Amino acid sequence: MDQNQIEAIVQAVLTELKKKEAAPSAAPAPVQPPTAISGQSAKTNALIIDLPDPTTPEVRNAVGVEHPMDMEGLLNLKSTTPARIGSGRAGPRPRTQSWLLFQADHGVTQDAIYGEVKQEILDQFGLFTVQTQVKDKAEYLLRPDLGRLLTPEAKMLIEQKCVKKPQVQIVVGDGLSAAAINNNLPQIFPVIKQGLEASGISMGTPFFIKFARVGVINDVNTVIGADVVVILIGERPGLGVADALSAYMGWRPGPGKTDAQRDVICMITNNGGLNPLEAGAFVVELIKKILKNQASGVELKLKTSEETPEHPPSDVL
Amino acid sequence: MLLRTKLFGKTYEFGGIKELLAKANEEKSGDRQAGIAAASMTERVAAKFVLAELPLWALYENPAVPYEEDEVTRVIHDQVNLTIYNEIKDWTVGELREWIMKDTTTPQMIRRASNGFTAEMVAAVTKLMSNMDLIYGASKVRVTAHCANTIGLPGTLASRNQPNHPTDSVEGIRATIYEGLSYGSGDSVIGINPVDDSLGSVMRLLDMTYDVIQKWEIPTQNCLLAHVTTQMDAMKRGAPVGMVFQSLAGSQKGNESFGVDVGMLDEAYEMAKKYAWTAGPNYMYFETGQGSELSADAHHGADQLVMEARCYSLAKRYHPFQVNTVVGFIGPEYLYDSVQITRAGLEDHFMGKLYGIPMGVDACYTNHAKATQNDIENLAVLLTSAGCNYFMGVPLGDDVMLSYQCTSFHDAASLRQLLGLRPLPEFEAWMESLGLMKDGKLTEKAGDASFFLQK
Known part of the structure; x- marks a missing residue:
């Protein structure tokens, strides 16, 4: 194809397009031209x-459902x-x-996973960070x-700052949801602290x-040497529930210990879970x-023959 | 043995077949976590060049786990048809790829050849495939099976009605079953993942699903995806089991982590044949997924694609009605993002079909993977083009018990209407007889769970 042919085709297409623009609808009724495109019309305002x-x-x-056969029945379902x-x-x-609501519920999980634990929450309870x-x-x-x-620096800082061999060491971890810590720590942390004090159980220096x-x-326990270590950690967010916290704990944790040797209280959230x-x-x-x-x-x-309030440990944490 | 090539003037050498297979694998975070992935893109391609020249007999003779050590390897090798194997053993992996793609290679020829394959051959050829190769290759192989109805026929797409509930509420699960049925989901199976694996709870849900099936005369099967031993106990006590389910891994050690072995699966299969209320002859349902062996430290240094292929060979032993990979469930440390999940979904489906298995896919993702609903909708369209037998159906894709997202009731209807497919024939006739479907499309009445409150 030579240059002239190409130009001829381009010209023909352009002419055709102009025709279409001139007649935007099949009905030849006169159409009001847009009076304002500056966004300042009374209608827009x-x-x-x-x-x-x-x-x-x-x-x-x-x-x-637009016309359900049985509206009351559907609400019951x-x-x-x-x-x-x-x-x-x-x-x-x-x-x-419903599609947009689904996207909102997924969005909040992403914000929770990629979000940060707020410094003021950590400061509130005097938690240092490793x-x-x-x-x-x-x-x-x-x-x-x-x-x-932990990094060597983290271990050194813990060594410097923490009480050794307490009965209970509490640590807080971001895990898969910063929102879990931001939303639940202010409520759950004081209850645990006061509860241990009231029971005369010694608590180590908590950190994040x-x-x-x-x-x-x-x-952690290779440095601390506590009898029980508890970690309050953000769970993998479920759709619409992005701030669930778990409390995992173990008797004298150390290298090689697994979830089978731990207990957990999970789904701690004010959004349809166990309130903090x-x-x-x-x-x-526990x-x-x-x-x-x-x-x-x-x-x-x-x-203990009785059942603990336990759920299967999550394998993602 | 010398496994070596030059690429752009640089020499790449591979220490053994397992290493070669791992390095030829497409990028997967699980292989990287295991420390067996190619170090660079060019090393990966170099491995593919060498793999393309590898004869099939070398793969047959070098399984990922030795025959003496692993019962899954023994299952794989003992079921190879030696006459067919002897015809193909001198082909290279590259030749096998081209043979599958050729227009002169018919679906029947592929189905026959599959009886001469080992898992390592199936995985190897998959590593040489592009995504469209995987789609095109899989589309050539239709695998049908029959339990209460017929799955896998050309022109059909089935949907598992997956009505899970966070506390196994009988009413809540029944409500979701109604919702799914009103969209045409449930022809593959009405299949529940229970929270509570206890016998009482499992039997209660088997009874309820069977009652719904009887009351509405639905041509489908029910299944409780509890541990296989719980289902066996339920069958012994006369519970109405339509299909028997179990998750599979690609090594003996991996299956141990699921609490099963080949002997137990053999027994479950025999019991299903004896006690299932359905017509058969295909009574088993299996789920698999890349990375489960690594997560149980049961991968024996092999990559996750090879281990996954081994699951399909094990599944084949039991002539299943349906098998699906749960492709994005395991999390980003095995499949990081939508690119890897998409690739793995296409690979798994292709491998299952190449092995002659009635293969579906749970196209799904968790919230900590770099993926969205859009990505699995894409994957579902690709897989439907590849001839995938079925997908999961969950209300708007949100599984409120398993906390992951997969395909929806809407997606089943959409994929059918988009690509001109129908539900399984018995099920479509049933939908039409109720007035929920006409000429392959949902009617005005469809999409309304309260339809099923009439009876």
Whole structure:
């Protein structure tokens, strides 16, 4: 194809496009030209979008099915499960509201995972900060093993600042949710502290561990030598519940100890979980039980016939 | 043995077949965590060049775990058809790739050849495939199976109705089953992941799902994805089991971490044949996923693709009705982001099909992986083009018990309408008879769980 031919084709296409622009709709009715494109028209000024929060239970529980066969029955079905049923459809696709709500719920999990624990929360409880061998968030997600090991500097700082061989050592770890610490620590921490004091149990110097996995309590205890180490750590966020905290604890943790030798109270959150005040009391009770039996995890289960308030340990932490 | 090539003037040498396979694998965070991944992109391609020249017999003779040490290896090798193996053993991996792609190679020829493969051969050829190779290659192989209905026929796409509930509420699970059925989800199975693995709880849910199936005369099967021993106990007590489920790993040690071994699985299979209420002859349901062996320290230095391929060979022993990889469930330390999850989903599906397994995929992700719902919607479209037998169906993709996200009831309907596919034939006829579907599309009545409150 030579240059002339190409130009001819381009010209023909441009002419065709101009024709289309001149006649934007099939109906030849005169169309009002846009009077203002500066965004200053009275109509634009009068436009107000001011939405209520779509994450409230009332909005979440709304039925999206347009003409259900049995509206009351559908509401009853919805009330039996937190699953997103009765949301309706646009053709085979979800309705706009429910799709956006899903994205909001996913968004909040991402903000929790990639967020930071607030310094003022740590200051409030006088927690100093040490770091695991993980360098950044990406490495934290890729290398769980490094999240279980403290740096030499961290160990030195702990050595300097902490009381040794207390009965109970509490540490706080960001884990997979900064929001879990930010939202729950102010409530759970004082309850645990006061509960231990009231029971005459000695508590070591608490501190914060950045980029922590649960297993870091083994490394912590090589320096501290406590009878029980508790880590309050952010759980992997679930959709819409981004701030759940877990309290893992073990009897004399050390190298080689696994989740099987730990106890856990999980799903601590004000958003549809165990509320942090109540959870704090449970943590104290569980600590007492571990101290009394000098065992945790499977071994504790064997020593005590009764069930502990325990859930299967999460393998992601 | 010498495994070596030059690339851009530089020499790359590989110490053994296991190392070569690992380095030829596409980028996976799990292989990196295990310390066996290629150090650079060029080293990876160098490994692929060498792998392409490797004869299949070398893979047959060098399994990831020795025959004497591992019962999964014994299952794999004992089920190889030696007549077919002898026909193909001198092919190189590169030749195998081209043979699969050739227009003259029919689906029947691939199904026959699969009886001569070992897992290491299946994994090796997968490593030479591009994503579209994986889609195209898998699309050539349709694998059908029958339990209460027929899965895997060309032109169909099934959906597992996965009505999980955080406390196993019978009412809550039933409500989600109704929701899914009203969208056409449930033809692959009504399959529940229970929170409580106890016999009482499992039997209660088996009874409820069976009642729904009987009441509405639904041509499908039920399954409780509890530990296989719990399901065996339930069968002994007369519970209505449609299919028997178990998670599989690619090594004996990996299966030990799941609390199963080949003897136990053999027994479960025999019991399913004896006690399942469904017609059969395919009674088993398995789930797999890259990285589970590494997470149990049971990978024996092999990469996660090789270990995954071994799961499919083990599954094949039991003539399953359905097998799916739960591809993004394991987390970013094994599959970091949507690129790796997408790749692994396509690989797993291809490997299962190449082995002759009725393969579906749980296209999914967790919140700490670098992925979104958009990414698994993409993956579902790719896999549907590849002829995937089924996906999971969960209300809006949000599993409120397993805390991960996967494909939705809406997605099942959308993929069918988008790509001109139908539910499984028995199930489609049932949907039509209720007026929930017509000519392959949902009707006005569909998408309304309260439809099922009439009876």
